[in-house]
Amino acid sequence: MEYSSQLVEKKWQEFWKENKSFEPSEDFTKEKKYILSMFPFPSGRLHMGHVRNYTLSDAFARYYRQQGFNVLHPIGFDSFGMPAENAAIKNGSHPKKWTYDNIDYMKNEFYSLGFSFSRERELATSDELYTKFEQSFIIDMYEKGLLYRKKGLLNWCPHDLTVLANEQVVDGCCWRCDTPIVKKDMNQYYFKITQYGDELLEDLKGLEGGWPKQVLTMQENWIGKSNGLAFNLFFDDVSLEKLSSAFKSFDVFTTRPDTVYGVSYTALAPEHEIVTYMLENSLLSDEVVSQIVKMKNTSSIERQKEKSGVPLGLNVLHPLTGKTIPVWIANFVLMDYGSGAVMAVPAHDERDFDFAKKYSLEIKSVIKPYEGELSETSAFTEIGELFNSESFNGFNSKEAQAKIIEHFESQNIGKKTTNYKLKDWGVSRQRYWGAPLPFIHCDSCGLVMEKKENLPIALPDDIEITGEGNPLEKHPTWKYCKCPACGGDAVRETDTMDTFVESSWYFLRFCASPQNWEKEAFSAEQIKYWMGVDHYIGGIEHAILHLLYARFFTKVFRDLGYIEFDEPFDKLLTQGMVLKDGAKMSKSKGNTVDPDAIIEKYGADTARLFILFAAPPTQELEWNDSAVEGAYKFIKRFYDRSSNCIKSDFIPSIVHASLSKEEKLARKKVYEALARANDVYNERYTFNTMIAGVMEAMNALNVQTNSDVWSEGYWILTSIMEPVIPHICWQISSEYFGLKNLSPQKVIEEVFVEDSMTLGVSINGKRRAEIEVSQDETNENIIALAKESVFKWLEGQTIIKEIVVPKKLVNIVIKG
RNA sequence: GCGGAUGUGGUGAAAUUGGUAUACACGCCAGACUUAGGAUCUGGUGCCGUAAGGUGUGGAGGUUCAAGUCCUCUCAUCCGCACCA
Numbered sequence: 001m002e003y004s005s006q007l008v009e010k011k012w013q014e015f016w017k018e019n020k021s022f023e024p025s026e027d028f029t030k031e032k033k034y035i036l037s038m039f040p041f042p043s044g045r046l047h048m049g050h051v052r053n054y055t056l057s058d059a060f061a062r063y064y065r066q067q068g069f070n071v072l073h074p075i076g077f078d079s080f081g082m083p084a085e086n087a088a089i090k091n092g093s094h095p096k097k098w099t100y101d102n103i104d105y106m107k108n109e110f111y112s113l114g115f116s117f118s119r120e121r122e123l124a125t126s127d128e129l130y131t132k133f134e135q136s137f138i139i140d141m142y143e144k145g146l147l148y149r150k151k152g153l154l155n156w157c158p159h160d161l162t163v164l165a166n167e168q169v170v171d172g173c174c175w176r177c178d179t180p181i182v183k184k185d186m187n188q189y190y191f192k193i194t195q196y197g198d199e200l201l202e203d204l205k206g207l208e209g210g211w212p213k214q215v216l217t218m219q220e221n222w223i224g225k226s227n228g229l230a231f232n233l234f235f236d237d238v239s240l241e242k243l244s245s246a247f248k249s250f251d252v253f254t255t256r257p258d259t260v261y262g263v264s265y266t267a268l269a270p271e272h273e274i275v276t277y278m279l280e281n282s283l284l285s286d287e288v289v290s291q292i293v294k295m296k297n298t299s300s301i302e303r304q305k306e307k308s309g310v311p312l313g314l315n316v317l318h319p320l321t322g323k324t325i326p327v328w329i330a331n332f333v334l335m336d337y338g339s340g341a342v343m344a345v346p347a348h349d350e351r352d353f354d355f356a357k358k359y360s361l362e363i364k365s366v367i368k369p370y371e372g373e374l375s376e377t378s379a380f381t382e383i384g385e386l387f388n389s390e391s392f393n394g395f396n397s398k399e400a401q402a403k404i405i406e407h408f409e410s411q412n413i414g415k416k417t418t419n420y421k422l423k424d425w426g427v428s429r430q431r432y433w434g435a436p437l438p439f440i441h442c443d444s445c446g447l448v449m450e451k452k453e454n455l456p457i458a459l460p461d462d463i464e465i466t467g468e469g470n471p472l473e474k475h476p477t478w479k480y481c482k483c484p485a486c487g488g489d490a491v492r493e494t495d496t497m498d499t500f501v502e503s504s505w506y507f508l509r510f511c512a513s514p515q516n517w518e519k520e521a522f523s524a525e526q527i528k529y530w531m532g533v534d535h536y537i538g539g540i541e542h543a544i545l546h547l548l549y550a551r552f553f554t555k556v557f558r559d560l561g562y563i564e565f566d567e568p569f570d571k572l573l574t575q576g577m578v579l580k581d582g583a584k585m586s587k588s589k590g591n592t593v594d595p596d597a598i599i600e601k602y603g604a605d606t607a608r609l610f611i612l613f614a615a616p617p618t619q620e621l622e623w624n625d626s627a628v629e630g631a632y633k634f635i636k637r638f639y640d641r642s643s644n645c646i647k648s649d650f651i652p653s654i655v656h657a658s659l660s661k662e663e664k665l666a667r668k669k670v671y672e673a674l675a676r677a678n679d680v681y682n683e684r685y686t687f688n689t690m691i692a693g694v695m696e697a698m699n700a701l702n703v704q705t706n707s708d709v710w711s712e713g714y715w716i717l718t719s720i721m722e723p724v725i726p727h728i729c730w731q732i733s734s735e736y737f738g739l740k741n742l743s744p745q746k747v748i749e750e751v752f753v754e755d756s757m758t759l760g761v762s763i764n765g766k767r768r769a770e771i772e773v774s775q776d777e778t779n780e781n782i783i784a785l786a787k788e789s790v791f792k793w794l795e796g797q798t799i800i801k802e803i804v805v806p807k808k809l810v811n812i813v814i815k816g
Numbered sequence: 817g818c819g820g821a822u823g824u825g826g827u828g829a830a831a832u833u834g835g836u837a838u839a840c841a842c843g844c845c846a847g848a849c850u851u852a853g854g855a856u857c858u859g860g861u862g863c864c865g866u867a868a869g870g871u872g873u874g875g876a877g878g879u880u881c882a883a884g885u886c887c888u889c890u891c892a893u894c895c896g897c898a899c900c901a
Contacts, residue, residue: 213820213821214819214820214821214895214896217819217820217896218819218820218896218897220819221818221819221896221897221898222896222897224897224900226900226901228901252901253900253901254901255900255901256901267901303899304898304899307899330899331899332899332901333899333901334899334900334901336900337900337901338900338901341901342901343901344901345901349901350817350899351899351901352901354899419900419901420900421897421900540895540896543896544896544897613828613840613841614828614829614841614842615828615829616829619822619829620894621828622827622828624827624828624842626842626843627827627828627841627842627843629842630841630842631841633856634841676832679832683832684832686830688828688829688830688840688841689829689830689831689839689840691840691841692829692830692839692840692841693839693840694840695840695841696839696840699840758836759836760835760836761836762835762836762881762882764881764882765835765880765881765882765883766882767836767837770836800881801881802881803835803881803882805835805882808835808836809835809836809882811835811881811882812881813881813882
């Protein structure tokens with residue numbers, strides 16, 4: 001029969017659906033595998049990145065099912081988010097309809113690719129049920145003090161009247177209307193992720209081996225832990241008077257306490273509270289005020305271009321020497337790191353150096369290199385030996401750091417301190433299409449939580465989306481409610497949550513039993529059985545945000561008593577991008593390939609085979625039309641040649657010794673492919689080499705005619721390939737083997753035993769000839785044969801050494 | 817600037833512990849079958865050279881009997897972070 005991807009694929013997809021072939025078993029005594037791909041945003045259609053992602057997880061899921069594991073391989077949609085609202089603004093569609101239409105379409109695409117998802121556990125995070133459970137967790141977190149509300153500086157678009165996420169600010173302007181954004185002080189809800197900063201950092205160690213090093217490093221840098229010294233700088237009397245003693249001192253942090261004697265000025269961020277106080281109380285000249293205002297209104301990108309600052313007219317006293325030090329405002333001091341103020345040591349810090357040069361401030365060296373001289377034109381930032389540092393002179397930087405911290409602590413003028421770059425996670429968005437925060441504002445009770453029995457706080461359907469302001473805010477009735485505490489009139493919080501909240505726990509939601517899907521967010525029993533995720537597969541672009549948030553939620557849920565483990569994802573596989581013509585596929589570049597078109601022309605198996613064969617998963621994948629064609633031809637050949645098999649429910653038993661050379665080689669190649677496949681699924685994930693092995697075996701089978709060898713070969717090869725090209729493998733298997741071969745296969749060692757072996761013969765490491773000897777040949781004879789084979793190279797030469805590497809080669813070392 | 821990754825034929829890429837470099841595939845070339853083929857099958861294909869041979873894993877050194885693999889330096893490309901005190 002001629003190969004028809006259309007017929008074969010439809011047939012098996014229906015078979016799998018009707019037979020519920022991929023639902024996990026409730027038998028928790030079986031060994032399990034939880035295979036998960038990062039779930040998609042329902043943007044409308046699948047792209048090749050999706051196809052690659054889910055083909056990988058599907059291959060793992062199918063392999064482990066074959067091996068007898070109980071496999072959970074679920075799918076959901078991360079379905080809240082701005083694109084739904086943007087589509088509404090653009091085409092007038094309702095975000096809900098747009099979202100769920102897209103989900104329906106994409107689900108069909110998924111199943112037309114033959115993905116073996118558990119259909120009973122499908123979810124969309126915009127489902128009210130999901131919102132209900134999520135809001136309940138939010139309430140728990142608030143009660144634990146892990147969620148709080150405070151004023152903060154946010155990106156505000158004065159044209160669209162909305163807050164923007166940092167990623168939505170492009171070159172200081174609104175990504176949609178190009179209006180320059182301004183910083184606005186607004187109330188915002190935050191998760192206290194910083195409380196888990198140390199644990200999030202420490203537990204990265206346990207993920208080594210399971211997670212790509214790159215991701216671990218990125219998270220480590222993002223958390224950005226640094227140890228140092230924090231101390232107060234006290235104002236002198238004149239300054240105190242100026243400030244009417246509203247401030248006596250301010251706090252600074254340094255990772256280089258060894259340079260403390262080199263402090264020659266100190267700098268505050270323009271947003272520092274002392275600066276604010278001075279502005280509000282008109283303590284600064286007009287000139288200085290205008291410079292500060294200018295600094296504050298400059299975007300961070302602009303600020304980085306050149307350092308600038310202005311003296312505040314205040315002085316502090318050096319904590320050790322008592323010397324007077326001027327206080328400046330500097331645009332390079334960040335308000336949201338440390339205390340928003342720094343001690344400046346221009347001799348040993350590049351930034352401080354640049355600033356001091358520009359404004360002719362004192363540069364005092366206190367560290368000298370062990371070799372070479374101090375430079376006049378740059379800061380010496382390495383470690384070295386202390387001088388100009390009173391009793392600490394002569395110490396090495398490292399020792400001095402500890403000693404100086406000790407000194408500050410013993411004098412009670414400073415403290416050993418740890419700082420993090422990680423900031424609390426701002427989760428509120430002034431948007432409609434997200435999960436509402438379950439809070440109520442009451443004039444008499446303040447901020448009150450909604451009662452759990454009233455959940456979910458669902459979104460109203462009758463809204464008007466204009467792109468200006470928050471539709472929930474403008475809805476005529478939605479926000480008005482009674483206070484759960486006092487029963488009086490109150491209003492709901494109209495902010496919705498960042499969609500990263502939904503993706504922070506969806507992998508737990510899949511551990512709900514379908515019978516209790518509506519009753520519980522997840523079942524303790526199933527969680528205990530299925531978690532952690534054995535293989536988590538997704539794009540590197542989520543290396544920080546999603547993966548960090550999911551780790552944070554896991555630890556929070558543990559502390560809330562819902563789960564008993566620390567980390568959600570045991571093994572992480574980050575796939576590479578899909579490229580065409582050397583660039584990432586994207587609509588704007590017009591270099592996309594539509595998965596539907598490929599499925600229609602060649603079939604899902606071809607798409608899957610090409611994707612797994614063209615490159616290892618972690619590498620970029622260059623799309624190549626003729627290589628796709630090649631994958632299609634392979635499948636056709638694979639199916640055509642199956643006619644050489646004999647129908648049987650058992651693997652044929654073959655007496656290896658009685659076979660011809662070609663037959664033996666074919667068997668060897670088949671079992672080599674099997675051995676390699678096991679290795680690939682368990683350790684290496686290099687599906688490309690596994691497929692190459694199968695192709696080699698096919699080539700070897702094709703030069704012999706023994707139908708037992710053919711049948712055995714196909715019994716094994718269709719089993720290996722089923723996770724890759726499932727439809728055609730089930731077809732072949734059902735035609736010849738009654739589906740009995742889709743099960744664990746044993747490697748037979750005897751086929752690897754050969755009568756003779758081929759050894760390379762090299763002279764001084766350069767290969768010159770090849771000899772064939774029997775397996776049990778003595779080294780003496782091997783050397784004799786080797787010498788004979790390279791006779792002409794040895795003429796008149798002196799042999800120094802002869803090396804025999806068993807089963808590999810002979811190396812003869814000659815003089816010269 | 818800091819951190820990470822990658823560099824092998826015309827192309828995508830193999831080489832598990834240092835042991836015959838270029839498996840497998842795409843492309844190309846030749847042939848067969850064909851009215852024809854962009855179908856199918858067979859063979860060839862790193863580079864230079866008619867050949868003998870030489871040469872060859874971004875570049876330069878080094879260790880070793882032996883290096884794509886280990887060490888030092890260097891170049892290029894890509895990614896992440898980026899005034900984090």
